[in-house]
Amino acid sequence: MRSIAVVNQKGGVGKTTTAFNLGACLGKMGYRVLLVDLDPQANLSVYSGISMGELKFSVCELISESATADEIVVPTRLENVDILPSHLNLSAAEFELNYKVGRERVLADGLKSIIGKYDFVFIDCPPYLGMLTINALTAVKEVFIPAQAEFFALVGMEKLIDTIEIVRKRLNKKLSLSMVIPTFYDKRVRLSEETVMLLKGRYGKYIPKTVIRRDIRLAESPAMGQAIVNWKPSSRGSEDYMDLAKEVIDWKVEP
Amino acid sequence: MRSIAVVNQKGGVGKTTTAFNLGACLGKMGYRVLLVDLDPQANLSVYSGISMGELKFSVCELISESATADEIVVPTRLENVDILPSHLNLSAAEFELNYKVGRERVLADGLKSIIGKYDFVFIDCPPYLGMLTINALTAVKEVFIPAQAEFFALVGMEKLIDTIEIVRKRLNKKLSLSMVIPTFYDKRVRLSEETVMLLKGRYGKYIPKTVIRRDIRLAESPAMGQAIVNWKPSSRGSEDYMDLAKEVIDWKVEP
């Protein structure tokens, strides 16, 4: 069972798009996937076809320890992919969480009863290093960092790497950085090429062969209510996430 | 003196790019501009040429009330534009802020001594509706919402509008939504056109004539260490922010 937190405190770099489309591709290949939407903005849940108004429970109840993961989990519109959906009340739940004893382990404990049923668990995190992201890092073994191939990509990376190290030391010895995935790559744009070079120079061993190219189909697919691999299987976005999913399956970081 | 919070809890929609380039254009026209970087990721400060290691004080000291705005303010590389820069410690300062009495007014109080010296004050906010953003909303009269012309743009808008209303009722009677600015507009992309139509349908009276088009020069200009209006004055990004700045000067929302 591979458990992966998709993290980057920079906004709009493709965390949700990566969690959703990797999940979709792996589900299509027959793997059992659990998505966990840990963002109060609930984009991943919306992407997955979840209707907030019809939810009995959400990941808020897991954080407030008032329902079990089995009671919360629901299927998504993707084959073999379930989700623990988010809800707009998650900001309030995060605020409360700050006061609990052992507050960083609440998610890890809450997930114990169901993660054994899945081959892959992806936790989509919000764009800040708060208590929800710390919970995600405490609950998983691997970290995937989508890094937009633009100027500010490198600015926050060091702080993120330090945070991973602090969580590893104090809360979760099994945690390690696994992949740094360049996103929004556009070969016509020199800045894009230069940023990927810089990322490879600094994080080479974490960077897969596949980079995710900029593809308007990826921006359009949430509006279509579909994963790109189902809606436009021969698009760049679909090819890239399928190729990335195959790399994820066999991925091992050199020590 | 126009005081403006640049807000959107969605990540990567152009908040920092808008605060910086509007500030640059207005400064170029001779207006005195103060930028306030309220994001722990400090992108606006980096954009403005501030070197974190050389700072004596930052906006953290304003939030923790251990220095005055006059002691913190520094010039930027733009003419007529000063900044209260951020610092990576701002997340810790935000956490402490949650426990202060009158915690939503700390920024408003701290700014009182210097905002009278400026024609425009722009506060750049992080991508979440936390205590820093609430402080920004409590300190200003106007809210500008950059809205990326893509699917998730509308998903968080209602919550943001509700938050503005709550702050207006309980903390700041002078606060009002002033502009919803479509960003990353790309006329070749139907999704872009459709999202702008939806935004106009719902927020018509807040939407300026000028929309900000997608322009790789805008993504490149932070790496160039310059505002686009100085580096590539005839680019789309430069034209759009100049046109938007002119609309900002005369802007009035119909009641």
Ligand SMILES: Nc1ncnc2c1ncn2[C@@H]1O[C@H](COP(=O)(O)OP(=O)(O)OP(=O)(O)O)[C@@H](O)[C@H]1O
């Ligand atoms: N490779 C791509 N090409 C084109 N558009 C993309 C690509 N990846 C993501 N997008 C679009 O860019 C926007 C931002 O992506 P996404 O929401 O996945 O980022 P995020 O890191 O989850 O953002 P946030 O920090 O707000 O959670 C979305 O509108 C998405 O559809």
Ligand SMILES: Nc1ncnc2c1ncn2[C@@H]1O[C@H](COP(=O)(O)OP(=O)(O)OP(=O)(O)O)[C@@H](O)[C@H]1O
């Ligand atoms: N109109 C545009 N065309 C092309 N690129 C743009 C445009 N506006 C902004 N960018 C680039 O898109 C990225 C996101 O923009 P920006 O950092 O301003 O968004 P933000 O809302 O401040 O993000 P965050 O939520 O992380 O604070 C940056 O790399 C920026 O240079």
Ligand SMILES: [Mg+2]
């Ligand atoms: Mg997201």
Ligand SMILES: [Mg+2]
């Ligand atoms: Mg920003």
